Structures are given as C-alpha cells and as structure tokens.
Amino acid sequence: MATVHPEHDLNCLTLEELEAHARTMMDKQTRDYYNEGSDSNTTLRENTTAYSKYRIRPRVLRDVSRIDSSVPLFGHINSVPLGVAPTAMQRLAHSDGELGTARACKKAKVAMGLSSFATQSLEEVAEASEGNPNVLQLYLFEEREHSRKLIQRAKKAGFKAVFLTVDTPFLGRRNMEIRNQFKLPSHLKVKNFAEEESPVPPEAVDGEGDSGKREGMRPKMQRKASRAGYTEGNRRVPPSGPITFHSHAPNPTLCWERDIGWLKQECGPEMEVWLKGIATGEDALLAVHHGVDGIVVSNHGGRQLNGAMATIDALPEVVEAVQGKIPVHVDGGIRHGTDVFKALALGADFVWVGRPALWGLAYKGQAGVELMLKLLTDEIRLCMSLAGTTSVKEISKEYLVKMDNSGFVSKL
Numbered sequence: 001m002a003t004v005h006p007e008h009d010l011n012c013l014t015l016e017e018l019e020a021h022a023r024t025m026m027d028k029q030t031r032d033y034y035n036e037g038s039d040s041n042t043t044l045r046e047n048t049t050a051y052s053k054y055r056i057r058p059r060v061l062r063d064v065s066r067i068d069s070s071v072p073l074f075g076h077i078n079s080v081p082l083g084v085a086p087t088a089m090q091r092l093a094h095s096d097g098e099l100g101t102a103r104a105c106k107k108a109k110v111a112m113g114l115s116s117f118a119t120q121s122l123e124e125v126a127e128a129s130e131g132n133p134n135v136l137q138l139y140l141f142e143e144r145e146h147s148r149k150l151i152q153r154a155k156k157a158g159f160k161a162v163f164l165t166v167d168t169p170f171l172g173r174r175n176m177e178i179r180n181q182f183k184l185p186s187h188l189k190v191k192n193f194a195e196e197e198s199p200v201p202p203e204a205v206d207g208e209g210d211s212g213k214r215e216g217m218r219p220k221m222q223r224k225a226s227r228a229g230y231t232e233g234n235r236r237v238p239p240s241g242p243i244t245f246h247s248h249a250p251n252p253t254l255c256w257e258r259d260i261g262w263l264k265q266e267c268g269p270e271m272e273v274w275l276k277g278i279a280t281g282e283d284a285l286l287a288v289h290h291g292v293d294g295i296v297v298s299n300h301g302g303r304q305l306n307g308a309m310a311t312i313d314a315l316p317e318v319v320e321a322v323q324g325k326i327p328v329h330v331d332g333g334i335r336h337g338t339d340v341f342k343a344l345a346l347g348a349d350f351v352w353v354g355r356p357a358l359w360g361l362a363y364k365g366q367a368g369v370e371l372m373l374k375l376l377t378d379e380i381r382l383c384m385s386l387a388g389t390t391s392v393k394e395i396s397k398e399y400l401v402k403m404d405n406s407g408f409v410s411k412l
C-alpha cells in the first residue's frame, strides 16, 4: 500500500521543482528580471555551485529525537536560522506580492527583509506581519530627504533594523533586463515612494525603462540619465523626477566616513543599522570600526559585480575578521537545508534566501512562499539531526570538510 503524506505538495518537493514551476508561471520580462545575474552570470551560478565543495561530517548515536532549530533575531525567536531577503517589486510575481511574503513569514516565524522598491508600502507590510520582525532594506539616495522620510516611517511602523545595501554604487550589467526594456506595468507602483513623485519633464517619463545609472549605456540613454545622477562634465547631477530603481537606487557617492554616521543617527536607538553587501575581511573590519550592528555577506545574488567570489567563499575571511564582535549573515545561492548548515558551520549566524521566495509567490502566491519556507525548514531540521546536532549553536566547522578539484578532502 502506498504511503500517504498529506502534508506534502507532491508536485513540488524541492526548491528545484519550485523554480521549474515558477518559470512556467511568470511572463518573460519578470522571469528574466528575477532570475538573471549580471554580465555572463558566473557569480550567479557559483553562488550555488560553490556549496558542493563542502561536505558534511555527520556524527552518530547522539539522541537526535528533539531538535531545536530556533535562533534569536532582533529580540524575537526565529524558528530556523533563515529569513527572506529583500527583493524588489514582488507583485510582478503574484498579486499577493510583499503582503503574501509577510504573511507567510509570520506564519513560519521567520524574519522578512522588505525592499525599498516594494510594490506594497512598508506600513501595509508591517500591518500584515502582525509583529513579526521586519527589516527595511535601504538604498541611501543622493537626495537625503527621501531616505530620511523612509527611515522615520520604518521606525514608526516598528521595523527592527535597516539593511543598507552597499554593493550598488552603479547597477550591475543585466543584459536581459536591458534587452527586454524592463518596465514596471502601469497597474503596479513602487509604493513606498508613491507620494513623493515630483513633476518631471515629459521626455524623462519612461517609467522603469533603462534610464538609470548604468555603465555602457547608449548615448541617447546617457543624455536622459544626466537627470538621473550621471555626470555632466565634472559636475554631478543628482537624480530628479520619479523615483525608480534605475534612477535613484544606485548611489556612487556613498562612503564610510560621511554616510554610516548619518544613518546611525537617523535610525537612533529604535532601529539597528546593518550593511548588506560586504564581501571582504577588510570591509568587515571597517564595518566593525564604524559601529554597525551587523553585516550580510552578499553579492546581491550575483546581480552586481560579476566575477566576484561566491558568498560562501567570501564568508570565512569575513568571519575571521569580525571575530564575533557583530553578527555575520550571508545570502546568495542557498537552495537546500544542507547549504544553510554549511554556511552556519563556516561561521554565519543566519542566512537569507532571495529568489526562492519569488518562485514561491509565482507558483501560488502566499501559499507558495509558505511551501518554500516549509521545504527549507524541514530540510534544515533533517540535516541537523542526520549530522548529529540538536541545536544551532552546536553547528561548527568540525562538521565540515572541503574538497579541492582533485577530490582531496581537508578538514577546516
């Protein structure tokens, strides 16, 4: 007799299957925007494949009948050491959008990062989260006033932290997005800035078209972009007009000395300040020096500097530099519970997944994100028990070996 597993979606038992379903449900523009990396996509691919260099050393006979996979985060208990990373414009995937993600995270007791460029407002998301801890991802704009207002709103809505994205002085080269002439459909809005839109000269109104600070643009695009933060001769022209991710998110002026202190002051004691997009030990040390509350080792899901290290390869030098002074999180390419275990064994305190939540949304809206979180949660807990660990703090590099190209295994 066949065993019945009523709790499973038999059409979707892995994130790989979820990705395949999502592919068939998204229109081409959305699929390409979500799934591509930058340039030739090598960093995008390596973020995932680099995990296979590491293998787990399981320990046995340890009574693993009770597993505690929870970790504290922002004063709450997270059910697993995993959260949903901020990704822009989630209503492109499904009308549930960011509210669907927020409700799924609340149900699963995992933290959610909300992109500044969300299609539902931070207040709406906070309400849907019903006290579940949220993080606001921030692109610090050249026009500070927009950012200041957003920070104040996030504070009022009860966000626990801001993640300042630091890997985007310019947008990475995303060729499919350029070829598709990516445009946010007119029924969707970048909701956090819906009130802020200032009048624009008519020729600058091209929605989310390719009007931004992107290197290697065609001359006509560059002329338009001069209004959007490009340089005219030696003079910088801060972006004006509607706030779109192409025009306002990239900010090449950001720097340690001026901006981190400003941000800490604006966030005050109510919200922690984290940096998202740290990829070296040197910058991790600077982050500690500048007094931030935590860092996320990230290469933006391979969408910024192609050729950068996979995040799991960058993690060890960051962990070593930080020496436990502040928490270190990591994102990029995490698709299995065993990936989460490996990242933790290499010293990460917590991981975030980006695209899998978008695939969940595309598959079944909020229910799809719930499914994605259930698959990963089950995998994390199973991996912990099969490796012989009953709590997250036990996971250490004792449980890992690294294999080189010839298959030689070395302990860490």
Ligand SMILES: Cc1cc2nc3c(=O)[nH]c(=O)nc-3n(C[C@H](O)[C@H](O)[C@H](O)COP(=O)(O)O)c2cc1C
Residues within 6 Å of the ligand: 033, 034, 035, 047, 085, 086, 087, 088, 115, 116, 117, 137, 165, 276, 298, 299, 300, 301, 302, 303, 331, 332, 333, 334, 352, 353, 354, 355, 356
């Ligand atoms: C479609 C898409 C949109 C994203 N939007 C943002 C964003 O608005 N802000 C940000 O800091 N990171 C953004 N990211 C990066 C994610 O926060 C995260 O770093 C990345 O997705 C992790 O890699 P993964 O997708 O392989 O899990 C985006 C990523 C994707 C795929």
Ligand SMILES: CCCCC(=O)C(=O)O
Residues within 6 Å of the ligand: 088, 117, 168, 171, 245, 246, 249, 250, 300, 303
């Ligand atoms: C600066 C771009 C905003 C959205 C984003 O971060 C992404 O598409 O990767």
